[in-house]
Amino acid sequence: MDAKPPHFLRQWRTFRNLSLRDLAKQAATTPSTISDLETFKLQLSPKWLSRIAPILQCQEGWLIDYDPNEFDGDLLEAWRQIPAENRSQALRVLKSFIPETAARTTQHRLFGALKGKIDIPDDFDDLPDGIIDEIEGR
Template sequence: MHIAKMEGESIFDEDVDRRSGNLLRAWREHRGMTQEQLASAVNTTGSVISLLEAGDRKLSPKWLYRLAPALDTTPGYLLDHHPEDLPDDIIETWSSIPQAQRKHAREVLQTFRHRTGTED
């Protein structure tokens, strides 16, 4: 479970995220954004972001694809990976790759996964 770091900082409540089935709140806080800032970035309201974070409104594929770029992540990471559990350098490197080049970058990385042998 992730706990508040310092007094006055928000607490990441893993139980809330388990109920909502997503990690939207964790990613928003990781990026240092308020609900209103994220809402503005995706042309909605803070109330809608609150509903999405709480699971009171479904985080549909449509929402995932709107929110992920605003949070410099991927739709799948919003559902499956807490930002504090991932190495920062991987997240930041991926975020720095322009959207148009990410498919190619993913293909290049997959070649390493399928590579055989013992060469370093």
Template sequence: MPASRASTEVLGFVMSRYSQIANVVSSPNIRNIGNYSICDVSHNANMVDEDDKNGGPNHLRAWMRFRKVKGARLAEALGGNVTPGMVSDLVNSNRALSAKWLRRIAPHLKTTPGLLLDHDPFDLDEDMIDLWTKANDVQRHQIIDLAKVVIKGRTGTGGSV
């Protein structure tokens, strides 16, 4: 039987030697029933942590609070068929906050997709956020260059930041 190379036969029961799907964590006793090796490796299907649900943690709720934007107002600003319930699902991670959603939402919260994912606005300086979001690409490079000069001058080091 060609499948026997990749599986183990126990009393007519054939189970894949390397299963990609398992609903329970199996103990060595389960994997070795009757001294027959049923499965060489265990696999935990419940590996997703609650914090990583639908793409992982984000700061959408904090940015909405920071900009004083309610879900209904954001849904209306996003237009189309976006409902307040859909915004609520994004905030509560019941719906994945994909790159497409990030690009649509960020301008309405006067921020960038990266800041929505990585930074709580209450942990950042509000003036810096406003300066950065209002600056165009050329101005952003100037801000970075100026910050490097200021930091290098303050630390007294000649190295780059």
């Protein structure tokens, strides 16, 4: 199994159908600099991330963490278009599609972590109505 590369700059550039020259021009640098970044000869520093991510229409962290070819691009594009102030609401809506068993497992983990820090009944089903929403800040 191949190790995860330090970043996915080349994948994002090709995903956005940009040549080395196109990205370099938009980033006010040279194609050789972009090539050196893509081949890990130069470090993809925070300065480079903040300059390149907007051109590639992604978040800075996506360049480091995600290969755009390994998941649904439509989902990324939709998420990118959601205003930052509405993303927590969008995330709650997406989580509502998670099957109940997975949601309850997540809630059990949350309460397991809180047990002893606040008074939580031993039986999960004995929790007062609305406590989950209150704890999650809804």
